Amino acid sequence: MFEVKVTIKLKEGVSDPEGANTLKALHLLGFENVKNAKTIRTFDLLIDGENKNDVIRDVEQICQRLLTNPVIHTYEIKIMDG
Amino acid sequence: MFEVKVTIKLKEGVSDPEGANTLKALHLLGFENVKNAKTIRTFDLLIDGENKNDVIRDVEQICQRLLTNPVIHTYEIKIMDG
Numbered sequence: 001m002f003e004v005k006v007t008i009k010l011k012e013g014v015s016d017p018e019g020a021n022t023l024k025a026l027h028l029l030g031f032e033n034v035k036n037a038k039t040i041r042t043f044d045l046l047i048d049g050e051n052k053n054d055v056i057r058d059v060e061q062i063c064q065r066l067l068t069n070p071v072i073h074t075y076e077i078k079i080m081d082g
Numbered sequence: 083m084f085e086v087k088v089t090i091k092l093k094e095g096v097s098d099p100e101g102a103n104t105l106k107a108l109h110l111l112g113f114e115n116v117k118n119a120k121t122i123r124t125f126d127l128l129i130d131g132e133n134k135n136d137v138i139r140d141v142e143q144i145c146q147r148l149l150t151n152p153v154i155h156t157y158e159i160k161i162m163d164g
Contacts, residue, residue, distance in 0.1 A: 001117070007124075022125065025148055031140060035083070036128035042089075043104065046118035058113060066107055 001048055002055045003080035006063060008041045014072045043067060052079060083130055084137045085162035088149060090123045096154045125149060134161060 010016050023037040049055045059077050068075050092098050105119040131137045141159050150157050
């Protein structure tokens with residue numbers, strides 16, 4: 001069993017409305033020293049398997065087919081333990 | 083200027099509908115070896131300040147007042163550089 005963390009960020013230049021609204025709200029609350037806010041999404045997956053390379057191959061597929069949009073996202077796969 | 087990462091997880095036992103739906107979709111796509119999927123939210127903040135402790139104090143406030151709900155979330159603050 002492997003624990004895999006997939007971290008999904010927006011590509012540079014892609015608008016991040018949630019981050020922008022968080023920043024606006026923080027300024028309204030008086031936290032004017034906050035200069036930027038970006039959001040990052042992480043999926044923590046538990047995957048059954050014997051072979052680390054097979055799991056990595058599956059997770060690559062999972063990212064491409066379900067979790068990310070290659071037009072706007074970059075992603076990073078991190079295997080925690082086996 | 084400090085880069086601060088705030089990682090927000092759901093508490094143990096709190097339902098994670100997005101994670102549950104991701105798991106269901108992965109099973110439908112044939113990835114039956116995925117046994118669990120949890121979502122984690124991260125805010126990447128850029129904060130102006132001289133003093134690390136002041137920044138940590140501000141971020142604690144930011145978490146409590148805007149970013150998290152103490153009933154369902156746990157959070158972790160990580161200062162990247164100063």
